[in-house]
Amino acid sequence: MFGRIRKLWPTDTTAPERKSTPNLFEAAATYVAASADDDQETIDEARTWVSPEALSFGVSELATRAVIALARERDESPETVARTLLGLPAA
Template sequence: MWGRFRRAGGKVADALRTEPRAEGENRPHNLFEAAAAYVTASAENDPERADEAAGWVSPEALSFGVNELACRAVIALARERGRSPEAVARELLGLPGA
């Protein structure tokens, strides 16, 4: 399941990237890159990488990016499973059906 989130986050970040990032390039990260890296690091239980990604953008921007990634992931999983986004979200969180 987390593999899907990582792939979705990577696709979102790649889609929003306007120029390829060269090795060692010091270009600022956008909020979706930060969110994808932060969520991936959190899912892989890597607090150092999560902290690094959290430092790329403001806390508000990171929160927005993580929220957007969560919404897109739930919608993608709902479509894939043929279920409602609410049912998928509740299932992911281990909540009983509504």
């Protein structure tokens, strides 16, 4: 009986290879890095990974985290860092 069950049960235990879909943070990181490198092909590719709304949210989240990290590194306020990065006068 177990012999018949064993014949029916697949013996290959390796999982099939699947390509994972990039999440919104991967798309945002790729999009921003490609924008910094002026790599239009990669920018266009990253745009196809998620919806425009999700990409916008991811880019916003990345910007927020980057400003916070720079503010801590520079011992400045996030507002000062953001305004400096954008070339705006101090508030």
